[in-house]
Amino acid sequence: MRVSRLMLVTLRDDPAEAEISSHKLLLRAGYIRRVASGIYAYLPLLWRVLQKISAIVREEMNATGALETLLPQLQPADLWERSGRWAGYTAGEGIMFHLDDRQGRQLGLGPTHEEVITALAADLLRSYRQLPVTLYQIQTKFRDEIRPRFGLMRGREFIMKDAYSFHGDEASLQETYAAMDGAYRRIFRRCGLRAVAVEADSGAIGGSASQEFMVTAEAGEDLILASPDGRYAANQERAVSLPPDPVPLPAGPATALDTPAKSSIEALATAHGLDPSQIVKVLLLLARFADGSVQPLLVSLRGDQQLNEVKLSNAVAARAPQGAGAVLEIAPLDAERCRDWRLDLDLSAIPFGYIGPDLSDGLLTHAGSGLRRSFLRLADPTAAELPRFVCGANAPDRHRLGVSWSDLGETPQVLDLRAAQPGDRCRHDPSQILEAARGIEVGHIFQLGRKYSDALEATFTNDAGFDEALWMGCYGIGVSRLAQAAVEQNHDGDGMRWPVAIAPFEVIVVIANVQESSQRELAEQLYGQLLDAGIEVLLDDRSERAGVKFKDADLIGIPWRLVVGRGAATGQVELVRRADGEKADRPAEAVVAELVERIRQERSGVEFGV
RNA sequence: CGGGAUGUAGCGCAGCUUGGUAGCGCACUUCGUUCGGGACGAAGGGGCCGCAGGUUCGAAUCCUGUCAUCCCGACCA
CATH class of the missing domain: 3.30.930.10 (Bira Bifunctional Protein; Domain 2)
Structure with missing residues (x-):
């Protein structure tokens, strides 16, 4: 293919609409054009x-x-109704494009x-x-x-x-x-x-x-x-992963702790000489289901651990009442949520920052229509396995020190809810640290x-x-x-660096100066030989200056560049590898055989462990 | 949908605060010089200033609405 016939339109500036390198390069190098948000034309190179x-x-x-x-x-709605996914995929935040045909039948794309x-x-x-x-x-x-x-x-x-x-x-x-x-x-x-x-x-x-x-x-x-x-x-x-070991709480009877204005784990730990791993934190969340009902959640985690919302969502879904449908959203209980979801809850009765795992269901008795009247109580093992701990007293400015789960009555359902973090020890081998x-x-x-x-x-x-x-x-x-x-994985400051196996072309032959007949003729000859050898090759025959063609070749990321320039008269060409910029002069009569051999090897892809 | 930003020539941007009829760089066309890392000079073409209302003698500029695009969260190949 000749570059002059390729409809190659490259841009010098980064388009304002692109954020990441690969997106900018695809636009700049003429691989894609946006037609609408999230909808692209795949241009010939791509x-x-x-x-x-x-x-x-x-x-x-x-x-x-x-x-x-x-x-x-185009798929009929009734198929999706049979799998139970039509409503979820079309209503609200559903992602299925859908339409009615002339008979009024519903279809999805x-x-x-x-x-x-x-x-x-x-x-x-x-x-x-x-x-x-x-x-x-x-x-x-x-x-x-x-x-x-x-x-x-x-x-x-x-x-x-x-x-x-x-x-x-x-x-x-x-x-x-x-x-x-x-x-x-x-x-x-x-x-x-x-x-x-x-x-x-x-x-x-x-x-x-x-x-x-x-x-x-x-x-x-x-x-x-x-x-x-x-x-x-x-x-x-x-x-x-394996969580870090908790710091044991010194022995002693369970006592009340005055903790004014210590509603965060960090403030509480600092003020009372505690380690966050000695505290059970309790998250009060709401889960909203597809049928509009809302399940209040009380989730206990060890103070130094973070919640994994995906694990929580799966746990809630598995415990959902019949007919509730999918979990649409899980969010902290706050005034905004109560308003948006039209819940009639008396928030002033809830001791935020001082909640214990045994917070009473009684708080929910006057709650609005869609809200279930009892908490789903879940605990991560990091919290559940603490023999004694500190937790909120369910009253403002009060915590409890040295309590155990048996002191709190019913133990929540225990399952893995914590977010593994880089730096944690691995379960299969504790000497391995997650990266x-x-x-x-x-x-x-x-x-x-x-x-x-x-x-x-x-x-x-x-x-x-x-x-x-x-x-x-x-x-x-x-x-x-x-x-x-x-x-995204293969580019540098000059442009793309396609692996040979998926590059749009394997070689680009650049005529440094098309005015020079010796360069033109040698380039045409090499181009023909490469084509005959079954190589996917571009010939840059445009009457641009050499620098422009080099920039474009780098930008569109062709793995091999063969420059026919000053040395053409004496039969010398330059071979450049895009991946690392390695350059070497070669006699024209030998370079085709060398390229064919190297490309044949590279076509099978790079040996990386997966 | 919530939060933030932007719409001016194909691309990147200035002009808007302080209203007076649109400009710069790149790209494009023609001519000349240049010719191995995005050349230089000269001449040219291209814009209902996102759209619709409003204010005004006059709107890219001020006001209202609307649409689109991008960024941050929930979704996924």
């Missing part, structure tokens, strides 16, 4: 990248025996395809003899994100590879899940990306085991906690179990002749996000 990524994904999926398919993007694929499976999969089977597609997804940002990182329209597997039993599901894990590691390695697999929360999709694949980059939206030995890595939402890194989630694999097959009555006949629900897995890769993550 489209080549996306096709290369897709080809790698396709090869690895096919290698696992998965079948490529293409499912509709697919944010994901569990419903469609499960309905198909119910239709097509009848016998255990057909199982297991995995279907996948590479297609545009639509999500009306609450806040689109960072270009392709969080778009409202994006390209995703999604795969769904169907099994007769859980062991088969686990086998395919492991095969997908392997395929994903190969995909990211072949794309030349440094990626890590981390344990993950399964979120709104549901299911049991789930693992995310993160491209490590400073601009990543997720926090990863990992052990240096490589044996443990998890999203912070899900991470577990933090940021990552961009580019893949996520789930063992869904039977959630969707139960809802959509997708059953098969087992070898004993009885019907049972299919076991399912689902597996996603953000293809367009992956392209941007590659830029």
Whole structure:
């Protein structure tokens, strides 16, 4: 391809709308243009990248025996009503674009395809003899994100590879899940990306085991906690660790403590010579469900620990009354919340800053309609395992010293609710200390179990002749996000540095001065030879000055640059590697063979441990 | 949705406080010189100043409304 025919439009200044490097570079280098918030045109250079990524994904999926398919993007509402997700995905903060057709039927624009694929499976999969089977597609997804940002990182329209597997039993599901894990590691390695697999929360999709694949980059939206030995890595939402040992409280009888104006853990600890690990802090929160009801929560944590809201939300969801629906929001109880959620609560009766785990349900008796009349009482083990501790006395300016859980009556339900922190000891090996890194989630694999097959009555006949629900897995890769993550992980002050495996072109031949016929002729000759050798090559034949072409070549990030310039007359050319700027003069007659050999090796991707 | 900011030429910005009919750099067109790291000179084209009302003799500038975009939180590939 000749650069003069490439419709290459590069920008010298960073566009004001972009914040992170990869987004700025995609715009500046002419890879994308914004059409609306979170909606982008993929220009020819990016489209080549996306096709290369897709080809790698396709090869690895096919290698696992998965079948490529293409499912509709317009999906009928009734399918989603059967899985129980229509309301949640369309009302309020729902992310599904939806519309009515001319007959007044409701349709949604697919944010994901569990419903469609499960309905198909119910239709097509009848016998255990057909199982297991995995279907996948590479297609545009639509999500009306609450806040689109960072270009392709969080778009409202994006390209995703999604795969769904169907099994007769859980062991088969686990086998395919492991095969997908392997395929994903190969995909990211072949794309030349440094990626890590981390344990993950399964979120709104549901299911049991789930693992995310993160491209490590400073601009990543997720926090990863990992052990240096490589044996443990998890999203912070899900991470577990050993908390520091608490400082024991000196023996003695339980006593009351006057603590005026000491409503924070820090103030209380400082004023009374306590360590935060000797205190139980109690958080008073409200959880709002899809049906509008509100559950008050009383969460006990050791004073030096932080709450993990994802763990809490999962715990609340698991304990939700029948029919309450999904947990929409968890927030501290305050005046603003009471007003917004129209709760008639007497806040002045609540001793904020002095709450103990045994705060009476009586405070809720006059509460408004949607509010449940008793607290859901939960405690993290760090708090529950303290034999004696300090806690609020449920009266202003009063705490209790040296109390135990038996003094407080009923013990709350105990489960892991604390946020693991960098610096914590690992559970698998206490000598390992968790380290933090940021990552961009580019893949996520789930063992869904039977959630969707139960809802959509997708059953098969087992070898004993009885019907049972299919076991399912689902597996996603953000293809367009992956392209941007590659830029985020591979760039410098001059521009992008594409790994050869996914670069839009592998080589750019730059004619330093197109006025010089010797340069033009040699460049054309090399260009032809590279094309013949099956190399994806650009020829910069524009009548620009050399400096402009070098800047553009660096910006668009082509891995190899072949400069035909002053040395052309004597048959010398310059070979430059974009990744590290290494330059070397080469005789023109030898350089094609050398490039072909190096590129052939690099096409398979970089060897990184995943 | 809550909090913050910004809309002026394709891109980056000034002008707005103190109203007088729009400017700079890059990009684009033509000519000349230059030619290995975003050249120089000359000449040119391109703007319902986001949109709609209002105030005024007169609005990019003041007022009201509205729309859009970006940033911080909840969502996710």
